[in-house]
Amino acid sequence: MSRRSRGQDEESQIRFRPNPKGNRPRTKDRPSHTDAVPAQVVTVDRGRYGCLLGGFETGGDKDLVITAMKARELGRAGVVVGDRVALVGDVSGAEGSLARIVRVEPRTSVLRRSADDTDTVERVIVANADQLAVVTALADPVPRARMVDRCLVAAYDAGLDPLLVLTKADLADPAEFTAGYAALEVPWLVTRRAxxxxxxLEAVRKQLTGRVTVLVGHSGVGKSTLFNALVPGAGRAIGRVNDVTGRGRHTSTSAVALRLPDGGWVVDTPGVRSFGLGHVDMSRILNAFPELVPGAEECPRGCSHDEPDCGLDAWVNEGHAGSSGPARLESLRRLLRARAGAPDY
Structure with missing residues (x-):
C-alpha cells in the first residue's frame, strides 16, 4: 500500500464529533424569569449570598435564608447587603441547596465610599437603607470629629437620615463633642457601660425600630457590642483598643443584616479607619442645608462655597437663613472641607 493510500485510510477512521456549542443558535434574548421569587440580601461571603425570602418589608418568610450565587448573565453587576433580588432554582433552604440571583431590583438608596479622596470609583457598602447611625466613642479611642463629618457627608449624599450614637459616656462627658453638631441638627444618643x-440602649432601640439602619464607625468604638445588645444572639466578635496606637482592631469582616426584636433591621459593617469621598459631588452636600440653597444662586460659577466671593455670606448676613444661619453655614463649610481634605486616619 502506498503512503498516500495508507494516509487516506487512516483519515477515514477518524471520527469527527459535532460541536454542540458551535451549532447552538446565538441569541441576545435573555430569559424573563417570570417565576423568580423576591428576596433581600442579608449576608455576603466569598461569592455566596444569604437571601431572605420576601425581604425586609414583608418580614421575610419565617426567616428562611436562601444561599444563592450570582447568575452569569448579571456580569460584573455588584450585589450587596440590602439589595432586593429575584431568585430562581432551589429556594427550599435545605442544606446544600443553591439558588441563583438573576435580577437586582432598582435601589432606593446606596451608601458608598471610595478607597480615598483621589479615587472616584465608588464601593457600595449597603443598599436600600434609610438611616445611617454613626457610632463613635467619647473616649478609648478618642472621638475623631473629621471621620464623623465624612460619614455625615456620605449619609447626605445617599439620602439617609443621619444619627450619632455616642458610646462610653462613662469615660467622658458628651457635652463638648455634641456642641459641635448642634447647628447640623443631627439627632444624637448617648450610651454608657454599666x-x-x-x-x-432602649433609646437607641426606639430610634432604630421600624427602620433599616446601617451602623458605621471606627474599630474599637463599641459598634459590635452595641449590635450584639440590640440583637441578642448575634455573636459579632468584639475587639479591644490597642494601648499604644489608641485604635481598635478590625473584628467584623463583612456586613450582615439582622432583624430587630421590635421591628426593623440593623446592618453591621466592618470597622473603618477612613471613609473616602472621592465619588461625592460636592454640590449635593449643599442639599442637606435647604435654607442655604437659594443663596447659592448668587455664587460665582464654580464656587466652592468656602471662598471670599461666595454668595452664601451675603445671604446669611441678610438674615434669609434665620438666626441659626451663621452656624449652619460654618457647618456646611466644615463638611465641604472634610470632603475636600485628607481622611482622618
Whole structure:
C-alpha cells in the first residue's frame, strides 16, 4: 500500500464529533424569569449570598435564608447587603441547596465610599437603607470629629437620615463633642457601660425600630457590642483598643443584616479607619442645608462655597437663613472641607 493510500485510510477512521456549542443558535434574548421569587440580601461571603425570602418589608418568610450565587448573565453587576433580588432554582433552604440571583431590583438608596479622596470609583457598602447611625466613642479611642463629618457627608449624599450614637459616656462627658453638631441638627444618643449591660440602649432601640439602619464607625468604638445588645444572639466578635496606637482592631469582616426584636433591621459593617469621598459631588452636600440653597444662586460659577466671593455670606448676613444661619453655614463649610481634605486616619 502506498503512503498516500495508507494516509487516506487512516483519515477515514477518524471520527469527527459535532460541536454542540458551535451549532447552538446565538441569541441576545435573555430569559424573563417570570417565576423568580423576591428576596433581600442579608449576608455576603466569598461569592455566596444569604437571601431572605420576601425581604425586609414583608418580614421575610419565617426567616428562611436562601444561599444563592450570582447568575452569569448579571456580569460584573455588584450585589450587596440590602439589595432586593429575584431568585430562581432551589429556594427550599435545605442544606446544600443553591439558588441563583438573576435580577437586582432598582435601589432606593446606596451608601458608598471610595478607597480615598483621589479615587472616584465608588464601593457600595449597603443598599436600600434609610438611616445611617454613626457610632463613635467619647473616649478609648478618642472621638475623631473629621471621620464623623465624612460619614455625615456620605449619609447626605445617599439620602439617609443621619444619627450619632455616642458610646462610653462613662469615660467622658458628651457635652463638648455634641456642641459641635448642634447647628447640623443631627439627632444624637448617648450610651454608657454599666454592670448590667448598656445604659441608654432602649433609646437607641426606639430610634432604630421600624427602620433599616446601617451602623458605621471606627474599630474599637463599641459598634459590635452595641449590635450584639440590640440583637441578642448575634455573636459579632468584639475587639479591644490597642494601648499604644489608641485604635481598635478590625473584628467584623463583612456586613450582615439582622432583624430587630421590635421591628426593623440593623446592618453591621466592618470597622473603618477612613471613609473616602472621592465619588461625592460636592454640590449635593449643599442639599442637606435647604435654607442655604437659594443663596447659592448668587455664587460665582464654580464656587466652592468656602471662598471670599461666595454668595452664601451675603445671604446669611441678610438674615434669609434665620438666626441659626451663621452656624449652619460654618457647618456646611466644615463638611465641604472634610470632603475636600485628607481622611482622618
Amino acid at each position: 454592670d448590667e449591660g448598656i445604659d441608654g
